[in-house]
Amino acid sequence: MAGSRKLSGLRRGLVGQAARQLAPKVTQAAPGLTHSFVREALHRAIAGIGPLAPAAQAAEAQLREQRHDVDRAVRELIQNHTAYASAEGLTTNLGGLVTAAFVAPASITGLALIQCRMVAGIAHLRGYDLADPRVRNAVLVTLLGDEGVRKLVKDKKLPAPPMAIATAPAHDPTLDRHVSSLLAGELIARVVGKRAVTTVGKRVPLVGGAVGAVSDGWATWRVGRYADAELLPLARR
Numbered sequence: 001m002a003g004s005r006k007l008s009g010l011r012r013g014l015v016g017q018a019a020r021q022l023a024p025k026v027t028q029a030a031p032g033l034t035h036s037f038v039r040e041a042l043h044r045a046i047a048g049i050g051p052l053a054p055a056a057q058a059a060e061a062q063l064r065e066q067r068h069d070v071d072r073a074v075r076e077l078i079q080n081h082t083a084y085a086s087a088e089g090l091t092t093n094l095g096g097l098v099t100a101a102f103v104a105p106a107s108i109t110g111l112a113l114i115q116c117r118m119v120a121g122i123a124h125l126r127g128y129d130l131a132d133p134r135v136r137n138a139v140l141v142t143l144l145g146d147e148g149v150r151k152l153v154k155d156k157k158l159p160a161p162p163m164a165i166a167t168a169p170a171h172d173p174t175l176d177r178h179v180s181s182l183l184a185g186e187l188i189a190r191v192v193g194k195r196a197v198t199t200v201g202k203r204v205p206l207v208g209g210a211v212g213a214v215s216d217g218w219a220t221w222r223v224g225r226y227a228d229a230e231l232l233p234l235a236r237r
Helices: 002-029 035-047 055-065 070-086 088-098 106-125 133-142 146-154 162-166 174-201 208-230
Strands: none
Touching: 035 055, 035 106, 035 133, 035 174, 055 070, 055 106, 070 106, 070 208, 106 133, 106 174, 106 208, 133 162, 133 174, 133 208, 146 208, 162 208
């Protein structure tokens, strides 16, 4: 037990050290992770890209497959996109399509697309209009995750959680760039984290490969569960 705690502490220390070394270099390594990139990723996710159909179309297909049971269709969307996120080749290929104009690490680009598409599909099934800028901002905020959103709201860096943003009385145009910039910062943090894990994996056995194999899928599943809980069905008009 003591040995296990010692090894765990060593791993955390190495990850922290690697992250500190990499953080100053992230803007050079990922210059395309900007608010413009985030908006482009959201647009491609909703409109469809490569082998992935538009978010609403994919959601409707799942709804038919699940015999119009919305909750089951939502669960299928989460499972499918978790599988997509775990397939590194797919996320890399999707990334390449977007980075023609926005230079960013392909795996991060693909993951952002997949998570945007999943959350947008869930929003569509729950009755939200994906053409509404309020809903689009809510989709991006959802990608920050439950803990991240709660902290940002508490620190007054976000006005409200995703559902409240999606159903606000009016669209606040100043929120568009702010939300995109927050998510861009989160994506940069993911770049640092992935590279830290890679660095640690070279020093400590069973860390790098094992963590890298499941991290994207796990992160996507958590975002999906948060979207499921947060984006409640809208009352039918």
